[in-house]
Amino acid sequence: MSTSRFRALRVHENDGTMSARIEEFSPDDLPAGEVLVRVQYSSLNYKDALSLAGNRGVTRSYPHTPGIDAAGEVVESADGAVPPGRAVVVHGYDLGMNTWGGFSEYIRVPADWVVPLPDGLAPREAMAYGTAGYTAALSVERIDRVLRPDGGAAPDGPVVVSGAGGGVGSIAVAMLSGLGYAVTASTGKADDAKARQRLTDLGAEEVVDRDAVAADAERPIAKGRWIGGVDTTGGTILAGMVKAAGYGAPVTCCGLTRDAELPLTVFPFILRGVQLYGIDSVQTPIAERRRVWGRIATDLRRLTVESAVSEIALDDVPEVANGLLNGSHRGRTIVRVAASER
Ligand SMILES: NC(=O)c1ccc[n+]([C@@H]2O[C@H](COP(=O)([O-])OP(=O)(O)OC[C@H]3O[C@@H](n4cnc5c(N)ncnc54)[C@H](OP(=O)(O)O)[C@@H]3O)[C@@H](O)[C@H]2O)c1
Structure with missing residues (x-):
């Protein structure tokens, strides 16, 4: 797939009313950063639902692309620790809060936000865990x-x-x-x-x-x-x-x-x-974050967790996020972002 045009979920605010829709973007629209990642999967969290609902404690200004979790493949990189082709997970720091987040086929982030996925843990499985x-x-x-x-x-x-x-x-x-x-x-x-x-x-x-x-x-x-x-x-x-x-x-x-x-x-x-x-998952220093993902991929890994998720498309995020806010949503939900292109 060419990176020239890609899809992302965009949240707008109009006179205090929030609306979300899929829009097309180009890499020039993304923020600056050392690593461009093609996002295959994201996951849906309460914080994402708050960002979609216009909660200023999570996201200060709109339009905005939420998604505090992202997993996929590095496409361009200025850091040898996360070279192109490497499967990675990105979450925490400011991703999806005030920085363009994972409900997008591409994200661009600082290299020290990126965790190379340990061997054997694919992006989809990583998002079954997520934040x-x-x-x-x-x-x-x-x-x-x-x-x-x-x-x-x-x-x-x-x-x-x-x-x-x-x-x-x-x-x-x-x-x-x-x-x-x-x-x-x-x-x-x-x-x-x-x-x-x-x-x-x-x-x-x-x-x-x-x-x-x-x-x-x-x-x-x-x-x-x-x-x-x-x-x-x-x-x-x-x-x-x-x-x-x-x-x-x-x-x-x-x-x-x-x-x-x-x-x-x-x-x-x-x-x-x-x-x-x-316990703070947001600002964990990157070396510690990479070490803990190493354990998630090995002795903490549980296939019961990975099989217990439901999967939705990017287009379904706004509706399912409403369920999170009104308490009707159950279990973990992963979001298929660009997975069909694998
Ligand atoms: N520190 C961090 O970095 C970090 C990261 C992620 C999440 N969190 C926080 O961790 C908490 C749990 O997150 P989560 O993703 O697991 O949320 P979640 O999936 O929405 O689950 C929350 C669970 O809390 C229990 N609960 C809800 N209302 C309650 C009440 N009034 N009294 C007692 N228990 C209640 C329920 O457990 P039962 O169904 O068993 O009753 C519910 O399933 C949240 O406060 C979240 O903000 C913190």
Whole structure:
């Protein structure tokens, strides 16, 4: 395919009303950068839906092309580390926020935003993980480094994952279980047989109602029951997790679907040495980002994650993004951008 004309999803604002449509562009329309990537797949995230809806906390000015995730092939490059023909993934930093993003057949980005895909992980599979999977990997990896500093078998005892039905949580369940941990999935859908089954299929040994995890937040410190925790919700759920964490247990914090407030005491830290780690997927330094993708392609890789995605065309993004905003959307969705040209 020639790069002279290509398709991208463009969001416009007109008197406060947002509209999105596919338009044709040329490479001259793209921002400056060292690497031109032909995007084969992207994925749909809540942040993309916010950008499409005109949320100024995500995107300051329009017209704009969203898409915080992109995977494809390098077409032109001024950096030997990511030569033409290399399969790559790009996400985070400013991609899709105020920089032209992955809902476009081509992107142009700084070389130090680009992760060469490890052998064996194709762009489509990479997007089954996307930012959600990368955030799950950062969280799981952090816990795993504390609990298995020298590798070997996973220690006994449950690791709890909250928001387990969501994008980050469900991939964290699969990755932890793949490493041999006994995973307890905390969810608001513990009464829903289908949701329980999905979590069990991903590798959860136990599925609990999130209120049971949050209940431990009511005391200054609770009986230690978790050897580790991945939290995606914040609020009383994260507080309950920290207060019921065992001696020296690592707990990660990446999200706020429950609450941004954190009602904690110092007791879990000063009496049990509990370790609370912040997780940020956006500004991770590139060397660390490339290392973690290396683990996603190897010991954190889970085929159950890759087979559980639905795929849509670029043209379908606005409608499916609406479902994300009104809560009717389920599971992870990857976006076919220029894949038919492979
Ligand atoms: N730090 C970072 O770099 C980073 C990166 C990506 C995402 N995030 C954040 O991580 C969080 C999860 O992202 P995601 O992509 O997994 O989102 P998601 O797919 O929308 O899933 C969110 C899950 O959170 C749970 N949830 C929703 N409302 C809740 C409430 N009121 N109380 C308790 N739990 C609730 C639900 O889990 P159940 O279905 O199990 O009930 C839901 O499925 C978000 O806050 C997101 O902004 C942060």
